[in-house]
Amino acid sequence: MDKKQIQMMVCPECNGKLDYDKNKKELICDNCKVAFPVKDGIPVMLIDEARQLDKD
DSSP: OOHHHHHHOBOTTTOOBOEEETTTTEEEETTTTEEEEEETTEEOOOGGGOEEOOOO
């Protein structure tokens, strides 16, 4: 994903900043502790599709 594209995107739940995990191909929201998948270069920004991250 393009850096500019990532910088413009926000979490649909809290409107917080997202970080891109290149290895897992996910956009991560540290506030909500969820990871949104990126499929074929397209971010899937649906809460129901997000993966819960460990609360650690």
